Amino acid sequence: MLEIKNLHAKIIEEDKPILKGINLTVPTGEVHAIMGPNGSGKSTLAYILAGRDDYEVTEGDILWNGKSILDMSPDERAAEGVFLAFQYPMEIPGVAGLTFLRTALNSVRTKRGQPELTTPEFMKLVREKGAELNIDVEMLKRPVNVGFSGGEKKRSEILQMALLEPTLCVLDETDSGLDIDALRVVSDGVNALRSPERSMLVITHYQRLLNHIVPDKVHVLSDGKIQRSGGKELALELEKSGYAEYQAA
Amino acid sequence: MNLAVMKTKAEQGLLEAFQSVADTLPGGADVQKARREAADRFENLGLPHRRIEEWKYTDLRQVLKEALPPSIGDSTELTIADVIVALGSLASLDAHKIVFVNGAYRPKLSTPMDLEGLEFSPLSSALVNGESKTGLTRTSGPKDDATLALNTAFMSDGAVVRIHDGAELAKPVLIVHVRAGKEAFSATVRHVIDVGAGAKVTIVEAFVSLPGVTDEGQINTASEIVVGDKAYVTHVKCAVDKGAVTHLSNWMVRVGKEAEYRGFQQTQGIALARNQIFATFDGEDAKLNLSGAFLGRGGDHIDTTLVVDHVVPGCESRELFKGILDGHARGIFQGKIVVQQAAQKTDGKQMAQAMMLSPDAEFDSKPELEIFADDVACGHGSTVAEIDEEMLFYCRSRGIPEEKARVLLTESFIAEAIETVEDEPVAEALKMFARGWLQAD
Numbered sequence: 001m002l003e004i005k006n007l008h009a010k011i012i013e014e015d016k017p018i019l020k021g022i023n024l025t026v027p028t029g030e031v032h033a034i035m036g037p038n039g040s041g042k043s044t045l046a047y048i049l050a051g052r053d054d055y056e057v058t059e060g061d062i063l064w065n066g067k068s069i070l071d072m073s074p075d076e077r078a079a080e081g082v083f084l085a086f087q088y089p090m091e092i093p094g095v096a097g098l099t100f101l102r103t104a105l106n107s108v109r110t111k112r113g114q115p116e117l118t119t120p121e122f123m124k125l126v127r128e129k130g131a132e133l134n135i136d137v138e139m140l141k142r143p144v145n146v147g148f149s150g151g152e153k154k155r156s157e158i159l160q161m162a163l164l165e166p167t168l169c170v171l172d173e174t175d176s177g178l179d180i181d182a183l184r185v186v187s188d189g190v191n192a193l194r195s196p197e198r199s200m201l202v203i204t205h206y207q208r209l210l211n212h213i214v215p216d217k218v219h220v221l222s223d224g225k226i227q228r229s230g231g232k233e234l235a236l237e238l239e240k241s242g243y244a245e246y247q248a249a
Numbered sequence: 250m251n252l253a254v255m256k257t258k259a260e261q262g263l264l265e266a267f268q269s270v271a272d273t274l275p276g277g278a279d280v281q282k283a284r285r286e287a288a289d290r291f292e293n294l295g296l297p298h299r300r301i302e303e304w305k306y307t308d309l310r311q312v313l314k315e316a317l318p319p320s321i322g323d324s325t326e327l328t329i330a331d332v333i334v335a336l337g338s339l340a341s342l343d344a345h346k347i348v349f350v351n352g353a354y355r356p357k358l359s360t361p362m363d364l365e366g367l368e369f370s371p372l373s374s375a376l377v378n379g380e381s382k383t384g385l386t387r388t389s390g391p392k393d394d395a396t397l398a399l400n401t402a403f404m405s406d407g408a409v410v411r412i413h414d415g416a417e418l419a420k421p422v423l424i425v426h427v428r429a430g431k432e433a434f435s436a437t438v439r440h441v442i443d444v445g446a447g448a449k450v451t452i453v454e455a456f457v458s459l460p461g462v463t464d465e466g467q468i469n470t471a472s473e474i475v476v477g478d479k480a481y482v483t484h485v486k487c488a489v490d491k492g493a494v495t496h497l498s499n500w501m502v503r504v505g506k507e508a509e510y511r512g513f514q515q516t517q518g519i520a521l522a523r524n525q526i527f528a529t530f531d532g533e534d535a536k537l538n539l540s541g542a543f544l545g546r547g548g549d550h551i552d553t554t555l556v557v558d559h560v561v562p563g564c565e566s567r568e569l570f571k572g573i574l575d576g577h578a579r580g581i582f583q584g585k586i587v588v589q590q591a592a593q594k595t596d597g598k599q600m601a602q603a604m605m606l607s608p609d610a611e612f613d614s615k616p617e618l619e620i621f622a623d624d625v626a627c628g629h630g631s632t633v634a635e636i637d638e639e640m641l642f643y644c645r646s647r648g649i650p651e652e653k654a655r656v657l658l659t660e661s662f663i664a665e666a667i668e669t670v671e672d673e674p675v676a677e678a679l680k681m682f683a684r685g686w687l688q689a690d
Contacts, residue, residue: 050642050646051645051646052642052646053642073645073650073651074642074645074646075645075646075647075648075649075650075651075654077646078645078646078647078648079648083646084646086643086646089643090639090640090643092640092643092644092658092661093661093662093665094660094661094662094663094664094665094668095657095658095660095661095664100644100647100657101647103649103653103657104644104647104648104649105648107648107649107650107653108647108648111648143661160647164647164648
């Protein structure tokens with residue numbers, strides 16, 4: 001279970017607060033959506049969950065399965081099961097996708113007290129996951145995300161997610177830059193990973209992603225705070241009325 | 250006494266060393282004459298210093314403190330197992346090996362070279378047998394270069410290789426130089442490689458050392474390579490050493506019509522390196538790809554200086570040099586592209602990039618374009634960067650610990666240059682060397 005308690009945060013070296021007291025609980029096995037206008041703090045929340053050190057938490061706490069993760073490094077959080085699917089996945093020239101993933105998976109496995117996978121074991125796993133998610137694993141022979149289309153980058157994120165087997169998935173604007181076909185493949189991938197042991201936080205500006213990934217709950221984030229929470233129908237309502245009423249006058 | 254002609258200790262040492270070994274160096278009368286002329290040339294030139302534009306960043310007169318005694322006909326006992334240990338990542342490369350120990354050819358450590366399409370003789374024999382072909386007694390590099398003059402004066406051995414027209418060698422030719430023993434010495438080698446028309450070959454020069462070898466050493470190496478029309482040549486030099494080693498290197502490359510030459514140089518663990526490449530297009534529509542990786546830490550000083558001369562029309566040249574600099578290491582890249590008036594439709598691009606791991610490291614990059622033709626596409630670029638923090642966060646968010654992520658990212662940075670080597674087993678071995686260096690920190 002993810003518990004965000006009165007979370008205040010700002011960018012280091014800047015005074016302006018971005019998150020101004022977020023309270024949010026995502027029970028294990030549920031999918032929650034966070035919707036909000038641009039500049040509301042959605043991506044900041046995603047980065048802070050993953051442990052990016054450009055931000056400073058000035059107040060509050062984040063508990064994952066009852067443990068505070070604020071003092072953990074990003075790699076420690078990954079080992080604890082936290083995974084952030086990036087809005088703009090990084091390109092890493094010179095590192096083959098497979099090398100990157102095997103290094104990541106074996107780092108995480110070591111920290112989780114599991115034995116490292118040999119190359120054949122790893123390859124078998126990659127092919128299995130690729131087949132389950134309907135993602136061609138050939139792209140992993142190329143350098144990480146280099147020259148990938150928007151859709152390929154997001155597919156590669158989902159494949160990474162499937163391999164690392166996180167228990168908390170944070171998806172930051174996963175629908176951005178996707179055409180309708182790519183959106184379907186990515187959403188199907190996410191849906192295939194839904195499980196009673198896994199919590200998901202889907203961050204999006206638009207409602208359309210939530211037609212494909214149907215959330216248990218929807219929260220509206222604006223001006224650094226959760227302004228309203230509701231069921232999946234709240235997304236449809238927002239699609240009609242927009243965010244105007246939640247934005248600071 | 251005139252201060253201008255005062256010799257440094259190293260200059261004096263070099264001239265004295267020449268006097269004492271001249272009679273024992275291989276070669277007939279014409280070779281001896283060429284050696285003496287080269288020694289005279291060096292006496293006039295002295296060691297290059299910072300007031301010579303090309304040597305602005307690498308003042309040999311200042312940094313070369315003494316001349317180590319020349320090693321000639323070395324006979325240090327070595328086994329094939331020793332060579333394998335010295336070769337490290339390259340040991341498993343399936344190749345025709347030509348092995349030199351402390352600058353002397355060792356047939357017993359080498360692969361038999363009775364190959365179809367290839368002729369080989371050690372320079373020490375070729376000089377004696379009077380095969381004074383181009384390249385044996387003179388090179389096509391600049392006449393006023395002191396390091397080349399020293400090479401001609403002292404060259405004691407090397408590989409003379411001829412690839413027949415149309416021959417395609419399935420395995421690379423690996424020229425191995427092993428530094429071994431407790432005595433500090435200097436070794437001077439010269440390779441002459443003649444690739445026939447339409448031939449295809451990969452040549453790798455490896456400069457390595459045996460564990461426990463003395464920390465000091467001076468290498469002066471020169472390779473003259475002529476690429477025949479429509480030939481395809483991959484030429485790699487990999488200098489992997491440790492301690493206070495000085496590595497002076499010259500490549501003189503001539504590329505024939507419609508030929509492709511792909512040169513790559515990796516330098517790591519060398520205290521002082523000057524890698525010079527002089528490339529000239531002899532025929533139209535040829536391609537030249539030069540790239541390199543330099544890894545320096547501590548007080549290492551690694552200089553790459555190249556001159557690409559577009560003499561004829563329609564040729565393409567590409568350069569990509571990448572370095573990682575830590576401690577107060579210094580990297581230098583000087584890349585000159587000359588496009589002569591006749592060389593219309595020239596396409597030349599150059600890039601030099603350094604990643605700095607320490608605030609005290611230094612990278613000096615000097616591109617030079619001299620263009621006399623009007624219909625050309627030429628460009629150059631240079632960047633200096635630190636590790637990309639966003640990439641680092643991306644790796645860490647996937648569970649890769651920070652230190653491992655840093656190695657991965659530096660390795661990926663340098664791998665981009667290494668991947669220009671098309672021969673995969675060779676490229677893999679070069680990456681392993683780089684990884685070893687990165688992890689040794």
